[in-house]
Amino acid sequence: MSETLVTIRQLSKNYTRGKQSIEVLHDINLDIPRGDFVALMGPSGSGKTTLLNLIGGLDTPTAGSVSVDGKRIDQLKGSELSRWRAENVGFVFQFYNLLPVLTAQKNIELPLLLTKMSSAERAKRAQVALTLVGLADRGSHKPSELSGGQEQRVAIARALVTDPMLLVCDEPTGDLDRKTADEVLGLLQVLNREHGKTIIMVTHDPKAAEFASRTVHLDKGLLVDDAPAH
8 A cells, every 4th residue: 555644653632521531532553544545433422533633633632643744743733733734634524514605616715715826716726626526517506505415515625625635524424315425425435536535534324434445443432443444
């Protein structure tokens, strides 16, 4: 397999609730090669989303290290971490987090407002992303004029528009019916196989996990299994 993109070593995460410290992840060691498509599975409360957030730089570990493309992101703080996230990670959530007052095109352009790109360049990049997710003719539509599946495709296009090295998806099909979910998962598979995107996806759905190239199982904050999906 190709070089490692994400390296996790002895990773632990605790949260404090009142005077009690709750360990959500314990001593996780995991390597994710560049170009991999990993499904993170496990029962509710197993630490899947916490692990995803640590890899995506949305949270920082209590102990251990997270390296992405050779950079120790667990050592980044504040604005430095925000900048790293904006430049390197695309996020896709269960609920699409689109702004209802903006068109699909303008929603997709949002991450580019943090760059020095001209408005013409932003529009061009957003159109490329729309085309990539099969919605080239829907750029002028607002979220209320789109189906759930189309809204999630717009969210994926927004995640892609900065050309991130890593796509992290938290239950991306949790709000969709089976047929629409399979279409969205098929799109993620194409982005992985044909466009080389490294994808890490949290899911509770075994059928969704089948679209990934391997499945990592967590239980009570421990890594219990790391196996090919097929």
